[in-house]
Amino acid sequence: MxxxxxxxxxxxxxxxxxxxxxxxxxxxxxxxxxxxxxxxxxxxxxxxxxxxxxxxxxxxxxxxxxxxxxxxxLASAQALLTRVTTVARGTQTLTIGFMPGITLTAATVAFTARHPEVNVRLLRTTWEDQVEVLRDGRADVGVVRLPIDRDGLRVQSLFREPRVVMLPLGHVLADRESVTVADLASEHLLQDPNAVPEWRDVAVELRDKRRREIPVIHQVEEKLELVAAGAGICVLPLSTATFYTRADVVAVRVDGIAPNEVALAWVATRRSPLIHDFAEAAADCLAASHPEAHRQAPE
The missing domain is CATH 1.10.10.10 (Winged helix-like DNA-binding domain superfamily/Winged helix DNA-binding domain)
Known part of the structure; x- marks a missing residue:
């Protein structure tokens, strides 16, 4: 059948x-x-x-x-159609998905030097679609922030970087060099508590279990607007906080919170030499492009 x-x-x-x-x-x-x-x-x-x-x-x-x-x-079928259509146009293309705050310039320059005939396209992703774009063929390879659903994917760790809490200017903790998770337990977190399990585990003991509804937030800019307005706090990777610097929001280091891990991911059944070559370029260049990063050993 x-x-x-x-x-x-x-x-x-x-x-x-x-x-x-x-x-x-x-x-x-x-x-x-x-x-x-x-x-x-x-x-x-x-x-x-x-x-x-x-x-x-x-x-x-x-x-x-x-x-x-x-x-x-269905995602695989869509990916197949996307790749066939791209090849039929006669131009080799590599589409790279990437999360906010991650700078790809050094890696794409190194890749393009090796493959000047390939058209490199960049696709900004979010926590919601960074894996979806790989499975449906919108991107060939993604620079992702873990954790992700690894089912059917090849994942290659690149580096880890600290995470910071974003506070409104004038917040009682904003002038601190660093804060602890316990310092933040009474704050309203503008993201899924499971994304910050250290906060979740402390806050459940100190807060009323009833929690204000989290608005649907699709972009970093939306989170920072809410932070600046005093609606709550959010925890971001340092590179993202640095990229989206604004005068009315302060980034403060959080002691006792796990770093964010950045990795490459692609569909495991893909055997494209272009993906392999970009993975090599990314492994060589991306950690160096993020000064606060700690390079991961190859898996």
């Missing part, structure tokens, strides 16, 4: 929405058409993937397994 990728995309939309009407709107198709396509997929699989009753739509065990496998499969 050959799987129909279009039906898989329809299935993923319903599985993520758990509502046929919303999924149909997202896919820009009529709901009856979507229902027929899902029934057809179930017939082909010989298994029900959803249960439907007055309480709503839910995944069956088979549906949960299908969702787990369908998402990376």
């Amino acid at each position: 050959d799987l129909d990728l279009r039906k898989l995309r329809y299935f993923v939309a319903v599985a993520q929405e758990l509502h046929f009407g919303r999924a149909a709107e997202r896919l820009h198709i009529a709901q009856p058409v979507l229902s027929r396509q899902i029934r057809s997929l179930e017939d082909e699989l010989g298994a029900e993937v959803f249960t439907r009753d007055r309480r709503g739509t839910a995944l069956t065990a088979a549906g949960e397994q299908l969702l787990e496998d369908a998402v990376p499969l």
Whole structure:
């Protein structure tokens, strides 16, 4: 049996929405058409993937397994199309994803000196999509900040760098040379507490368990706007804090907090010599481009 990728995309939309009407709107198709396509997929699989009753739509065990496998499969299919289209244009291209604060200039210059015929493109990423852009083919290789979901990826550590807390100018701690995690426990953290487990573990003992809702924040600039306005604090890698320096926000070193690790990542099945050569250039140049970094030993 050959799987129909279009039906898989329809299935993923319903599985993520758990509502046929919303999924149909997202896919820009009529709901009856979507229902027929899902029934057809179930017939082909010989298994029900959803249960439907007055309480709503839910995944069956088979549906949960299908969702787990369908998402990376669709991403791989999209990546294949992206790479084939790029090659068909007749120009070799290497697209590099990178997180805020990371300077790629030395690595890209070294790579371009070795491959002057290759068009190097840069794609800025976020915590939410730094892995996604690799899996769906938007980037060939990424300079990522750990931790990430390593499933299906090759990861090569580059360096570690300190993290600092961003405080509004005039904050009672802003004139300190350094602070401890305990000093920050009563502050409102403008990011997922799991991203700063040291703060999370101390704060849970000292704070009311009810926590103000964290706004949806997509960019570093948004976090710093909220910090400057006194809405809370955030913890950033030092290079990011340095890159986004502003007069109304102060960066202070935090004692007892783990450094951030920067690494290269790419899809493990890729065998492109361009990725290999950029990885070599990055290993030689990136740590040197970040003075506060501590270079990692090769894995």
